[in-house]
Amino acid sequence: MALSLMLPTAGQAAADERLQAVMRRLEAGNAITLATLGGSITTGYAAQPPRERGWAALLARSLGPKVKLVNAGLSGTDSAAAVQRLQAQVLDAQPDLVIVEFGVNDQWLDPAVRGSSYEALLRRLLTARKPPAVVVLGLTQQGNQPRDATDLQLQLAAHYGLTALDFGRWMQARVDAGQDRWATLYDEPVHPNATGHQRIALALAETLRGASRATAVATPLPAPLHGRAHEFTRLLTGDTLKPYQSHGFARGGEVHPEWPGQQPGWATTADDAEARFLVFGAEVAVFHAESEHYRNLEARVDDGPWVTLRGHVPERQGYLGWHYSVVGRELEPTAHLLQLRVKRDSWAGSGRPASFLAVMSAGLYPKELRPSDxxxxxxxxxxxxxxxxxxxxxxxxxxxxxxxxxxxxxxxxxxxxxxxxxxxxxxxxxxxxxxxxxxxxxxxxxxxxxxxxxxxxxxxxxxxxxxxxxxxxxxxxxxxxxxxxxxxxxxxxxADGAELLAPPPARPLTLAFFGDSITAGACNGDVADDQYDDLYPHDGTRAYGAVTAQRLGANYIGIAVSGIGITATWHDLLMPDVWDRVAPRKDAAMAPPESPAPDIVLLNLGQNDHGFPASKGLAIATDFAPRYLAFVRQLRSRYPHARLVLLLGGMSAPQEQPALPRAVAQAVQTLRAQGDARVWSYRFEAFAWAHPRIDVHARMADELTRFLKEEVLK
CATH class of the missing domain: 2.60.120.260 (Galactose-binding domain-like)
Incomplete structure (x- = not known):
């Protein structure tokens, strides 16, 4: 029998040393846990019953009664979806041996993704707390074609010194020797039948037993060939997949029947349905169902191009498929806004459903691995x-x-x-x-x-x-x-010979914002809890003030300090100490007049005037209102011709402390009573209990842009 087997040699990784140890344990009569990870072929599709007659079950039985099988096959999934479920469905079982199969399904995966996602599977397995032995199963469709994904996976197996079975070549050798026929293994081009599953199990059993007789030398894990983005992922599904804005979508849609614990996503039959989500990562993809009965969606990340998500796939007749559709790639590895909507096409008015199940992100690098241009x-x-x-x-x-x-x-x-x-x-x-x-x-x-x-x-x-x-x-x-x-x-x-040209044209409007951590954008890109150890996700350009200025085509001036207030502070600075300096330091130079002078000056303070004393069980300063008014007068003195807008909100203080809205109202009334008609106030509806993320900032910018256009700039 011809056997295509890639055996470990000197200079390769220690993975096959682990495989040899597993096989020796098995031969000694000890129990092992075998996990199989793949798509519908791994589930046993087309073998009846699948979980008993598929190649994974047949292989486990052939290896003996001491083998416990964990079958993590999921129909219609590829390696990009697999990295999202690897921990819960494979690594948590602490397997001794893992066989990875995605040669067929990765053929339909975005070619720009498949190398990174499959390599991430291997690297995460090899660097797990209890690293298992790993075997790569390279499957193709009937006739050993196409091979793009399979060849890539076999190259990665060789790079990491892993034992691999190239089943297409194993089978072709049998065909060439007159021992078998491809037609015997398939009733349709994609999925092997019961006989095909038997052949796969046979080839794998020979591969594993052959590996136990090879010689391996341990070396460190080699450098990745396709980057490390898919080693660092985030899955939003079920209760964690919540839109910050939604119209026309409701909980529902098909749930993947083989995904343990999977919860419904979002579905609609409305032509104008749309939803927005806070997402994270350098690559953002939507995991959705495909069917002859569904409609298409389209999505984009931030202000990127719209990407069609094919829900309507006529060739999927009578059964669902599942697809990983990339919406944004080569993004900053931080927070983003994802927008989905029903695609306006020939199915408008049909009442057909459109749905999606999860959002899958990659490229959430730790600080030390964050790439730089x-x-x-x-x-x-x-x-x-x-x-x-x-x-x-x-x-x-x-x-x-x-x-x-x-x-x-x-x-x-x-x-x-x-x-x-x-x-x-x-x-x-x-x-x-x-x-x-x-x-x-x-x-x-x-x-x-x-x-x-x-x-x-x-x-x-x-x-x-x-x-x-x-x-x-x-x-x-x-x-x-x-x-x-x-x-x-x-x-x-x-560059040599290059020239600095005249600058871009000036913008016609200038906005100046004075505030605290909310205005500064503190923590607005943090994935989990608020943190100050890594300031990369704290992006002032995506705070509500900067976004508002961008929407109005205006210059932006941001004078904001985390923890600062007018009467109370979490450090040693109060806003009246530094508001007119070139840096937030008491020893910094006084700032010259801005040029151009701000057309609108906006003030959003009070969160810390309430929050700091409240953290110590104390009340807000009794003189907050007059000191607030005094600071507003300072702003008016520096900017005599500007429109003044006194803001409230973004966090919880205005809800918790009535003195804040009273002080703002009194300041407006006082200034107007004294003849200053160019002063307004606005209280945000959008807010967060912790520091607002960019989704809340986007909603705040929506509100403020509308208010400025309708009330201040008219």
């Missing part, structure tokens, strides 16, 4: 920079003089540089004497490249990949709030 290089005195104070650079927000001549201090969140240049290269030189890491958005031609500038450093950050030829537009925006990090931009470096 920039290469750090040392500063060089012999390489000239375009200085940060060059007249062709347009600065927006409160930016002060930097630590070195011709540099610019970027302390406050939202501080922005706008420029236009030619050439295929861009480098940014920064210096920081602060302790914290400053996170920036470097937006080039609409694409954002995150940049982290460590504190107490001086370096040049070169964009790793060359740009296209032609003219480019740059926006450099500070994301991290000023109390957490400061950095000075020393200048820009372009």
């Amino acid at each position: 920039f290469v750090r290089e040392p500063t060089r005195s012999d390489v000239a920079l375009i200085p940060a104070d060059d007249a062709r650079l347009r600065w927006v927000g409160r930016v002060g003089p930097g630590a070195l001549p011709a540099s610019k201090l970027m302390a406050w969140s939202g501080s922005e540089l706008r420029a236009r240049f030619t050439g295929r290269e861009l480098s940014l030189a920064f210096s920081s004497a602060h302790w914290g890491t400053s996170h920036f958005s470097v937006e080039i031609d609409g694409r954002v490249h995150p940049l982290a500038v460590p504190g107490q450093s001086s370096a040049v950050w070169r964009l790793r990949e060359p740009l296209a030829d032609g003219t480019h537009t740059l926006r450099l925006v500070k994301r991290t709030e000023g109390s957490m990090a400061e950095a000075s931009l020393l200048g820009l470096r372009l």
Whole structure:
């Protein structure tokens, strides 16, 4: 009998050493747990009854009575869905041996995904707390074609030193020898019949017994070939899949019958149904059913392109399929907003259902593995920079003089540089004497490249990949709030022969926001609880004020500090101490008048005036109202021609402390009674008990944009 078997050799990983140990234990009469992970072929589809006559059950029986089988096959799923269920359905069972089968279903998986997702399965298995032996089962359809996914999986098996069975070639060798026929194994092109399952089990049994006689040498886990995005995933399903806005969708739709504990997703028959969700990751996909009876959906992440989710698949007659549809890829590995809606097509008005079951994300990297588009290089005195104070650079927000001549201090969140240049290269030189890491958005031609500038450093950050030829537009925006990090931009470096051009046109409107952690965007991208250890997800550019300014096509000035108030603070700063300085420090220089001057000045304070004393069992300061009014007068003195908007909300203080809305109302009444008609107040409906995430900020921006258009800018 011909057998295609990839055996471990010297220099390969320790995985097959584990396989040999498992087989020796089995031969000695000890019990082992075998887990099989795959799609419908692993479930035993087309063998009756499947769970008893499929290849997994046949193999387990052939290995002896001491084998406990955990069959984690799920029809219609691929390796991208498998990484989401690996822990609960495989690793929690602490298997000794895992056989992975996705050669057929991964053929239909997005080619840009299948390498990363399958490799992630192998790496997570090999690095588990109790690593099992792993065998790769490479299956194809009848006739050993197509092989794209299977060949990729076999290459990964070789890379990690894993035993693998190339069943297509094993079977083709039998056919060539006149021992078998492909037609005997299949009644249709995709799923092997009962005879086919017997052949797969036979080939695997020979593979396992052959591996026990091979020689293996342990070496460290090799570097990944397809990145590590799918090692770090997040699954939103059931109660965790909750829209922050929804119209026309309701709980329901088909549940995967083989997925243990699966709960309904969201379904609709309305033509205009849409829903929005808070999601996380560098890749976002929707897991949904396919049927001849369903309608199509479409989805997008943030402001990305709309992607069709094929729910209507006419060839799926009489049974459901399941598909992993990527909606957003190569995203920042942080928080995003996912929008789904029914696709307007020929099925409009049909009353047919559309549904989706889960949202699956990948690329939630830990801090130490977060990728960067920039290469750090040392500063060089012999390489000239375009200085940060060059007249062709347009600065927006409160930016002060930097630590070195011709540099610019970027302390406050939202501080922005706008420029236009030619050439295929861009480098940014920064210096920081602060302790914290400053996170920036470097937006080039609409694409954002995150940049982290460590504190107490001086370096040049070169964009790793060359740009296209032609003219480019740059926006450099500070994301991290000023109390957490400061950095000075020393200048820009372009390609040889490139030119810095006149800046983009000025925006006609300027908004200045004064506030606390809500306005700063603190914790707005945190996946779980509020945290301050890693400030990358704290993105001031996605706070409600910055989003409102973006929607109005306005400049944004953000003067906000976490924990700050007018009468109380979680640290040593009160807003009256620092509101008019170039950085949130008492020793910082006074800020010169902004140019252009703000058209609208918005104030959102009070959360900490209530929250800090309340945390100690104390009441809000009895003089909060007059001190609040005094600070509003300070704002009016600096901005005599601006419209003033006094805001409340985003967190729970206005609901918990009646003194806050009273103080705001009294301030408005007092100023108007004294002839200041250019003052308004607004209380947000959207709020969160902890720091609001970007979904709440988006709703706040919806409210505020509407209010400004209808009441303030009319």
